[in-house]
Amino acid sequence: MEILEKIKNRFKDKVEVFEKSKRRIYVSVSRENAKEVVGYLFKEMGARFSIATGIDIRDAVEILYHMAFDKNGIVVSVRTLVPKPELEMPTFTDIIPATNWIEREIHEMLGVNFIGHPNLDRLLLPDDWQEGEYPYRKKTFESEKENPLYNLPLTKGEMSEQSEDKGGYK
Amino acid sequence: MPKENIIPIGPFHPLLEEPEFFKFYVEGETVVDADVRIGYNHRGIEKLAESKTYEQDAFLVERICGICSTSHPFAFVQAAEDISGIQVPERAKYIRTIIGELERIHSHLLWVGLAGHFIGYNTVFMWAWKYREPVLDMFEAISGNRNHYGMFKVGGVRRDIKEKDIPGLLKAINDVEKFCSMITKAVLDDSVIHARTKGIGILKKQDAIDLCVVGPVARASGVDIDIRKDHPYAAYDKVSFDKIVMQDGDVFSKTAVRLLETIESVKIIRQCLKNLPTGPIDADIREIGTGEGIGQHEAPRGEVIHYVRSNGSNYPERHKIRAPSFMNVPSFKRTVIGQSISDAALITAAVDPCYCCTERMAVVDKGTNNVLMTGEDLVRLCQKKTEKIRGKRIS
Amino acid sequence: MANLFKWGLKRSPWVFHLAASACNNCDIEILDCLTPRHDVERFGIVLVGSPRHADVLLVSGIVNRQSIEKFKHVYEEVPKPKLVVAIGACASSANMFRDSYNFVKPVDEIIPVDVYVPGCPPKPEAIISGIIKALEKIC
Numbered sequence: 122m123e124i125l126e127k128i129k130n131r132f133k134d135k136v137e138v139f140e141k142s143k144r145r146i147y148v149s150v151s152r153e154n155a156k157e158v159v160g161y162l163f164k165e166m167g168a169r170f171s172i173a174t175g176i177d178i179r180d181a182v183e184i185l186y187h188m189a190f191d192k193n194g195i196v197v198s199v200r201t202l203v204p205k206p207e208l209e210m211p212t213f214t215d216i217i218p219a220t221n222w223i224e225r226e227i228h229e230m231l232g233v234n235f236i237g238h239p240n241l242d243r244l245l246l247p248d249d250w251q252e253g254e255y256p257y258r259k260k261t262f263e264s265e266k267e268n269p270l271y272n273l274p275l276t277k278g279e280m281s282e283q284s285e286d287k288g289g290y291k
Numbered sequence: 292m293p294k295e296n297i298i299p300i301g302p303f304h305p306l307l308e309e310p311e312f313f314k315f316y317v318e319g320e321t322v323v324d325a326d327v328r329i330g331y332n333h334r335g336i337e338k339l340a341e342s343k344t345y346e347q348d349a350f351l352v353e354r355i356c357g358i359c360s361t362s363h364p365f366a367f368v369q370a371a372e373d374i375s376g377i378q379v380p381e382r383a384k385y386i387r388t389i390i391g392e393l394e395r396i397h398s399h400l401l402w403v404g405l406a407g408h409f410i411g412y413n414t415v416f417m418w419a420w421k422y423r424e425p426v427l428d429m430f431e432a433i434s435g436n437r438n439h440y441g442m443f444k445v446g447g448v449r450r451d452i453k454e455k456d457i458p459g460l461l462k463a464i465n466d467v468e469k470f471c472s473m474i475t476k477a478v479l480d481d482s483v484i485h486a487r488t489k490g491i492g493i494l495k496k497q498d499a500i501d502l503c504v505v506g507p508v509a510r511a512s513g514v515d516i517d518i519r520k521d522h523p524y525a526a527y528d529k530v531s532f533d534k535i536v537m538q539d540g541d542v543f544s545k546t547a548v549r550l551l552e553t554i555e556s557v558k559i560i561r562q563c564l565k566n567l568p569t570g571p572i573d574a575d576i577r578e579i580g581t582g583e584g585i586g587q588h589e590a591p592r593g594e595v596i597h598y599v600r601s602n603g604s605n606y607p608e609r610h611k612i613r614a615p616s617f618m619n620v621p622s623f624k625r626t627v628i629g630q631s632i633s634d635a636a637l638i639t640a641a642v643d644p645c646y647c648c649t650e651r652m653a654v655v656d657k658g659t660n661n662v663l664m665t666g667e668d669l670v671r672l673c674q675k676k677t678e679k680i681r682g683k684r685i686s
Numbered sequence: 687m688a689n690l691f692k693w694g695l696k697r698s699p700w701v702f703h704l705a706a707s708a709c710n711n712c713d714i715e716i717l718d719c720l721t722p723r724h725d726v727e728r729f730g731i732v733l734v735g736s737p738r739h740a741d742v743l744l745v746s747g748i749v750n751r752q753s754i755e756k757f758k759h760v761y762e763e764v765p766k767p768k769l770v771v772a773i774g775a776c777a778s779s780a781n782m783f784r785d786s787y788n789f790v791k792p793v794d795e796i797i798p799v800d801v802y803v804p805g806c807p808p809k810p811e812a813i814i815s816g817i818i819k820a821l822e823k824i825c
Contacts (some may be wrong), residue, residue, distance in 0.1 A: 142376065144522065145585060169516070170503045171587075172613040174598050187585065187596065191521040196585055219503035222621060245333040247752040247788070256338055256787050332707040334750060335786035342785065351782055357711025357807070401714070420721040438711045439806055 146197045155201040160216045162188045170219050175227040177258045212237040230257040325624045340610040361394045362590030364443035366597040369586030371445045381568045383447035388526040389563045392556040397426045398591035399549045411674035422470040429463050447573035468557040475550040486680050488543040492626040492638035502622045505615050506593020507548040512540035518589035530562045542641040616644045633676040636669040698730035702740030708747025711807040712774040719810045737763040746773045750788045761797045769820040771801045778802040
């Protein structure tokens with residue numbers, strides 16, 4: 122596939138490319154090279170920036186930049202890890218102005234500092250929200266008993282043990 | 292006809308004494324800067340979604356917005372199906388398309404009514420909302436509720452369209468089409484509306500590309516994107532319809548794109564109802580595998596994109612939601628600067644932020660930072676300019 | 687004098703709509719009451735733009751941390767006698783958002799509520815019936 126080949130040829134060892142399906146490609150890249158890769162997709166290859174997702178994975182924050190290629194019907198997601206506890210990432214607002222708001226949101230929800238961002242004010246949370254408390258971070262629990270998710274009726278992998286009665290809508 | 296001074300038909304719910312949502316800084320009559328503060332509707336849905344099962348999640352995301360309520364479950368179930376490549380039955384795909392397009396008609400008619408009120412044509416408001424009712428009746432016939440239909444689930448849809456209902460639905464859609472054609476002609480040919488909306492609030496094509504706007508706002512500026520044609524899903528690759536793209540980027544183009552889209556939606560619904568295949572409506576999914584998936588849908592306001600990551604359990608590990616207004620609202624800053632204050636309400640409405648957002652507007656004097664005008668005053672100013680153009684005396 | 691107020695209130699209640707952070711569906715159904723199909727103005731029910739002119743307060747949505755102070759402030763501005771009608775499942779009981787980190791308290795722990803109209807969203811007929819029930823309470 123063209124887009125896959127172009128990315129591989131341009132960046133060679135700096136990226137790891139995984140083609141999940143005909144329309145989904147995932148590219149893993151280090152924090153230092155992320156800006157170059159995303160900038161190349163936006164400017165030279167003409168992709169549209171759709172959104173960025175921030176996920177807390179214990180010892181790092183994973184950020185995915187979803188770029189949509191509307192002419193081919195493909196979405197390329199560029200994955201990068203921002204290590205804790207420093208949590209610093211260069212801003213992309215100088216190459217893609219559309220990333221302004223989403224970087225503010227990831228900053229207030231996960232605590233990532235985007236260096237060079239013009240205005241990292243609060244976007245969604247109320248003004249009197251406590252500093253240092255990040256809603257999207259995962260809580261760690263001492264044991265399974267304390268984790269509220271483990272005390273709910275359906276737990277891991279039990280979906281197939283649901284009763285045959287499917288409720289009112291069938 | 293109601294007396295004008297009592298009905299501030301309002302998307303004006305001044306929850307705040309000093310509205311803080313859209314702030315326009317003025318010097319004289321010109322807007323020099325604009326600011327927006329959001330967060331009033333923040334309910335923490337992304338975090339809530341991690342403690343609900345996939346089935347419950349489809350109901351939760353419907354309530355993100357009341358107008359485009361079906362776009363979010365549409366994108367969410369596609370994201371969950373993308374994780375392990377679940378195939379949806381054909382009949383379910385057609386029913387999903389019908390619901391999505393009906394919602395587009397209802398949302399655009401709602402917008403036309405509000406825009407008409409802003410310009411000062413209250414009759415347009417009443418007519419547009421009156422002709423929205425048959426569309427809501429069709430929803431009630433198919434799903435049981437006028438809004439928040441609860442039709443989507445991972446693997447298919449929850450309710451079927453009965454064969455005996457189809458002739459009634461076809462007749463209803465014909466009536467809707469008559470009204471849509473009438474209002475399209477009336478609005479697009481009216482000389483006062485031309486004078487009022489042409490050349491106002493222009494968003495240039497390069498700005499539209501840099502800010503990655505989506506939906507009718509992008510198509511009105513010449514950017515040729517439409518998820519239904521570019522990343523086909525559901526039954527959109529099996530029906531024929533046109534992409535509506537205009538070049539000027541002003542408020543008139545945005546209105547025209549939305550009105551012409553309603554007529555395309557009627558075409559799609561008619562084709563789907565006539566060619567509805569037989570078969571099951573549900574793939575009966577037992578488990579969602581591990582992995583990640585992305586789902587997109589062309590909502591009335593633009594592209595909705597959901598990202599879901601699953602760790603094999605019943606609960607999503609991460610559910611990212613991005614509504615189209617997130618990309619479109621920042622563009623209002625570029626369109627409103629340099630324009631006159633009497634157009635500010637109209638330009639903000641043309642971006643079509645989710646309804647609640649247009650209510651909270653304020654005008655601030657750049658020197659002293661005092662609030663000069665509230666949202667209601669801005670709309671009245673907008674209406675007065677129209678009357679001037681019409682040559683009537685201001686009452 | 688009090689009887690005169692009550693008589694006036696029953697004949698033509700003026701209604702103010704207060705939206706906390708709602709998804710707007712209830713708000714649209716309230717506006718739908720004005721449109722030609724339901725047309726409540728022929729009964730004298732009028733939607734006003736300021737809480738100072740209102741008799742009946744329609745509340746919709748859940749109250750989040752950003753809006754709680756202003757919410758109380760607007761309630762205090764409505765002159766007596768006043769009635770509060772909670773429209774929709776979110777205003778009645780916080781619906782599915784009660785576990786959210788941004789949620790404070792249900793509406794009836796912040797201001798006293800007279801009538802609850804459940805539904806998601808309730809139909810315009812239900813909203814009109816809720817307003818009438820509230821009026822019967824004091825008249």
